[in-house]
Amino acid sequence: MKLIWKFNLVLLGIFVLGFLTAGYVSYRALQDNAREEILQNARLMMEAALSTRNYTSTQVKPLLDTQMRYKFLPQTVPAYAATEQFTEMRKKHPDYTYKEATLNPTNLRDRATDWEADVINVFRGNAAMVEVVGERETPTGPALYLSRPIQIKSPACLECHSTADVAPKTMIDQYGSANGFGWRMDEIIGAQIVSVPMTVPIERASRTFKTFMTSLAAVFLAIFVLLNVMLYTMVIRRVTHLAGIADQVSLGNMDAGEFKSRSRDEIGVLTEAMGRMKASLVQAMKMLGA
Amino acid sequence: MDSRAAGLVTHVEPGVRLLRGVTLYKIAPGVALQDGDILTAPVKAQVQVELDKGTIANFAGPGALWLEAPTSGTATLTVPGGALKLVAKAPGVRVRTAAFDVGLTEAIVVLRVELAATEIFVETGSARLVNPTSPPRDAKRGEYVHKSLSTAFAARPLPPRTFVDALPRSFLDALPALAPGLKSKAVPVPDHDITYAEAQPWLALDRPTFERRFTARLRDPAFRKAAAAEIARYPAWDRLLHPEKYERKPAPK
Known part of the structure; x- marks a missing residue:
């Protein structure tokens, strides 16, 4: 097997191994980064929801307390405020969702669906759990959900949700007395669930991966071609020329050519050594002939 | 205050x-x-x-x-x-x-x-x-x-x-x-004296009180004329406008 074939086989092996290793590592890193970015988005949205809840309960509700005696204003309910804020946001980002999924809600739009009820039951089954992250398929593609438990920690919550007879009459007037009662202190009654689409970040990561791998392949190809050109011009061609002359000399053709090289590299040194060896051989043959 | x-x-x-x-x-x-x-x-x-x-x-x-x-x-x-x-x-x-x-x-x-x-x-x-x-x-x-x-x-x-x-x-x-x-006090600025039409609801609400209160307006001919047209409703004013009706008649000799 020719030297260039051996060289190329080894080089190709190294390139393929390097390409696959780099591909695997970069794919994992990009996918992990994309997922982390989605999770960060979800956490940011969750914090925004919590801020809205807090603002509503500490600043908005006290201002509307008097109006609540005449008419129930859902705008004073932290869960309603957070949900409405996200409803506004969804006008521009329809794939993002926020829900205060509740097993027994006052406002029926908050009633938990089957998969949301499963998440809530995870929290109910493990009170120490503070967050659940998962992925699910939606009609618009895969989505990551981040959920946190809604636990009754303030007796103020029970003013509206313990029994219908002690709840504000204006609230009963609006929502009726069938739902949203029987909550107990420290009970986990639902979960805040933020859902963030994964399609866009994952596609972005895939595009980045393809660009990276294409670039890597192009670099490998360029290196491969360059190394072959260098190998041919700097080694193969010179050694072939050297071998041809040496072959002729070995057959007694002393006129085959001169071992000459302008280069001072290893092949140059070898060429000069062979030139000296040929001169010595010619000298020895002359002495034998005399 | x-x-x-x-x-x-x-x-x-x-x-x-x-x-x-x-x-x-x-x-x-x-x-x-x-x-x-x-x-x-x-x-x-x-x-x-x-x-x-x-x-x-x-x-x-x-x-x-x-x-x-x-x-x-x-x-x-x-x-x-x-x-x-x-x-x-x-x-x-x-x-x-x-x-x-x-x-x-x-x-x-x-x-x-x-x-x-x-x-x-x-x-x-x-x-x-x-x-x-x-x-x-x-x-x-x-x-x-x-x-x-x-x-x-x-x-x-x-x-x-x-x-x-x-x-x-x-x-x-x-x-x-x-x-x-409030940093300063204000003084009311007179607009106009009450007309009979404006006084009517108050006279209907509490006649004795407002008859007394609005008696001074009887000096205004327009008010007086309007009140006189319904004088049967206002006995106190009737006495003022028509005192002759309430003068004691001399006892028959």
Whole structure:
């Protein structure tokens, strides 16, 4: 097997191994980064929801307390405020969702669906759990959900949700007395669930991966071609020329050519050594002939 | 507040007038009110009055608010028509309407008065509702009570939407005390003397009181002529306008 074939086989092996290793590592890193970015988005949205809840309960509700005696204003309910804020946001980002999924809600739009009820039951089954992250398929593609438990920690919550007879009459007037009662202190009654689409970040990561791998392949190809050109011009061609002359000399053709090289590299040194060896051989043959 | 003042006007909207004696005045925030003053307000115009001891009354037209604040005893607000939000503080205040009277000490109520009917919603505290034809009744926090001249008290646990929608939007919020923020006093500016047409509802409401009060207006020929046309309604004025009718006839010899 020719030297260039051996060289190329080894080089190709190294390139393929390097390409696959780099591909695997970069794919994992990009996918992990994309997922982390989605999770960060979800956490940011969750914090925004919590801020809205807090603002509503500490600043908005006290201002509307008097109006609540005449008419129930859902705008004073932290869960309603957070949900409405996200409803506004969804006008521009329809794939993002926020829900205060509740097993027994006052406002029926908050009633938990089957998969949301499963998440809530995870929290109910493990009170120490503070967050659940998962992925699910939606009609618009895969989505990551981040959920946190809604636990009754303030007796103020029970003013509206313990029994219908002690709840504000204006609230009963609006929502009726069938739902949203029987909550107990420290009970986990639902979960805040933020859902963030994964399609866009994952596609972005895939595009980045393809660009990276294409670039890597192009670099490998360029290196491969360059190394072959260098190998041919700097080694193969010179050694072939050297071998041809040496072959002729070995057959007694002393006129085959001169071992000459302008280069001072290893092949140059070898060429000069062979030139000296040929001169010595010619000298020895002359002495034998005399 | 002036020691003789019964209250202080702290908010006035255009069109509100003060009837003091027989003269209607234009007013501004800072005007001190006296016993017997009457505030009239056109449709949707509001005026806020703050009485001594922290009682606040915000009145919205169309209608009028008659303030009686004797030097001793509780103040009385008479409302022939209009909407009134009242934050009552001890020693309390009494509200008179055609359908029933309301006694309050520490309470916040909203009233809506039409000529023959009164609605009341108690935001906080309780109110005693008194009517000569019915036994007194206490309205509790969150309760809505309605009564007309021809019907009995009817209570509901929530105010009906028609009542809430008819109120000025600001009545659904807490009434702020504006008196501490008033930097200067204001003086009422005379507008015109009361006409017979303007006086008529008051004469119908409390004839003896307003006959006495408006007697001075009989010097005005136009007022006098209009009153004379209906003199049968006003015996006190009949005596003044036609004293000859009431002179003692000499006993027959």
